[in-house]
Amino acid sequence: MFKKRDNIKEVEEGKYLAPKFDENGLIPVVATDFQTGGILMHGYMNEESLKKTIETKEAHYWSRSRKKIWRKGEISGFVQKVREIRIDDDQDSIWLFVDIGKGASCHVGYRSCFYRSIPLGNIINTEKLEMDFKEKEKIFDPKEVYKNEPNPTKL
Amino acid sequence: MFKKRDNIKEVEEGKYLAPKFDENGLIPVVATDFQTGGILMHGYMNEESLKKTIETKEAHYWSRSRKKIWRKGEISGFVQKVREIRIDDDQDSIWLFVDIGKGASCHVGYRSCFYRSIPLGNIINTEKLEMDFKEKEKIFDPKEVYKNEPNPTKL
Numbered sequence: 132m133f134k135k136r137d138n139i140k141e142v143e144e145g146k147y148l149a150p151k152f153d154e155n156g157l158i159p160v161v162a163t164d165f166q167t168g169g170i171l172m173h174g175y176m177n178e179e180s181l182k183k184t185i186e187t188k189e190a191h192y193w194s195r196s197r198k199k200i201w202r203k204g205e206i207s208g209f210v211q212k213v214r215e216i217r218i219d220d221d222q223d224s225i226w227l228f229v230d231i232g233k234g235a236s237c238h239v240g241y242r243s244c245f246y247r248s249i250p251l252g253n254i255i256n257t258e259k260l261e262m263d264f265k266e267k268e269k270i271f272d273p274k275e276v277y278k279n280e281p282n283p284t285k286l
Numbered sequence: 287m288f289k290k291r292d293n294i295k296e297v298e299e300g301k302y303l304a305p306k307f308d309e310n311g312l313i314p315v316v317a318t319d320f321q322t323g324g325i326l327m328h329g330y331m332n333e334e335s336l337k338k339t340i341e342t343k344e345a346h347y348w349s350r351s352r353k354k355i356w357r358k359g360e361i362s363g364f365v366q367k368v369r370e371i372r373i374d375d376d377q378d379s380i381w382l383f384v385d386i387g388k389g390a391s392c393h394v395g396y397r398s399c400f401y402r403s404i405p406l407g408n409i410i411n412t413e414k415l416e417m418d419f420k421e422k423e424k425i426f427d428p429k430e431v432y433k434n435e436p437n438p439t440k441l
Contacts (some may be wrong), residue, residue: 134413136441143439148404148415151440152337159328159397161316161426167410168323173314173325175380185415188406213406217420218324219399220392226326232304237375244374245381251343251368258289260303260340268363284298284376285306286291 132178142263143220151223152178156191162227162236164243171236172244176225188213196283207276209234224229230270233270238283240269287333291377298375305413306378307333312348317382317391319398322367323414326391331380343368345382350436362431364389388425393438 135147136142142149152158157175176184180191180200188209196202202209211229218225227238237244246266254260270273289304291297297304307313312330319326331339335346335355345366349356359365366384373380384391392399401421409415 133415134414139437139439139441142441146402146416146419147413149419159314161325161328163325165320168318170316170318170325170381173316173374173381182409182412184405185404186409196301216404216406218402218404218417219328219398220394220396220401226325245372246375247301247373249340249371249373250369251340254337255342257337257438258302259411260288261301262303262373264301282294284294286294286297 132182142222148218149222150178150181150218150225151221153223157195158223158225160192161228162190162211163229165230169243170227170229170245171211171231171242181225184213184227185216189231190283194283196281203236205212206280207235207238207271209236211236235270238273238277240271240273241266244269287337297377303373304377305333305336305373305380306376308378312350313378314382315347315380315382317345317366317384320383320385324398325400326366326384326386326397336380337369339382340371345384349438351436351440358391360391361435362393362426364391366391390425393428393432395426395428396421397425 136148149278156177160174160176162171172193179194180193183191188202192201215228235242247262248265289302291304311332315329315331317326329347332348338346345358348358370383390397403420404416
């Protein structure tokens with residue numbers, strides 16, 4: 132669908148979008164909060180969801196758990212309005228700048244999926260690395276919002 | 287090496303680090319600039335590189351092109367000092383806050399790998415989507431820094 136990846140110089144220094152999708156047809160995507168700058172979530176897109184995101188200016192991902200295109204917010208109402216999209220040097224990962232207003236991006240209920248911080252320094256026991264919760268309050272109650280939807284988290 | 291992923295509730299709401307590595311033993315990692323907040327790069331870690339990053343407070347990745355642990359800056363000198371590490375809800379992606387001083391993170395020579403912006407709105411021709419360069423100046427000359435090292439970008 133997008134430009135063919137003909138040569139490395141063009142991929143890195145050229146002006147044409149020529150994204151690389153992996154063996155599953157996916158490209159990793161990071162969404163940052165347009166207001167705070169922090170990372171909200173890490174997900175994946177296929178060709179079609181990238182095209183839809185560019186055209187509609189609303190974030191569309193590929194749901195690996197449901198195996199379908201996922202318009203972020205279609206169940207929760209927490210839509211991500213896309214203000215800018217960037218791609219990296221070798222065009223194999225994408226950065227979305229999104230506006231979520233006072234909403235949330237995490238299915239557990241927090242604003243950002245990255246609510247826990249890993250302790251730094253010497254590790255005494257790798258099996259008991261205690262993290263620190265950086266977000267203290269949930270924005271919404273997942274049970275109320277998702278009702279009987281299956282949890283996307285896999286072990 | 288890290289805690290076993292026993293149940294979803296603990297993975298999402300628990301305090302113990304229990305990262306999920308994919309079928310290749312890797313977890314995606316995003317590094318943001320401690321000074322500006324912007325994304326510098328997207329990479330991958332294996333178990334060992336995550337442990338080394340926590341312990342040394344310097345970013346270690348897994349180089350997919352060289353198939354080895356890669357201490358960021360080992361060739362270029364552009365080390366990433368890690369100020370904080372976060373993990374997401376289902377513990378399958380990592381966010382590093384890094385300090386790179388006046389350095390760079392992109393092998394093409396820019397400060398951030400994400401120097402190009404994709405145009406938003408209706409697409410006339412997906413094969414000719416012209417991007418906008420957001421970083422105008424390179425920080426370093428890759429030919430001088432990397433000399434005869436192979437380019438990690440793959441088509």
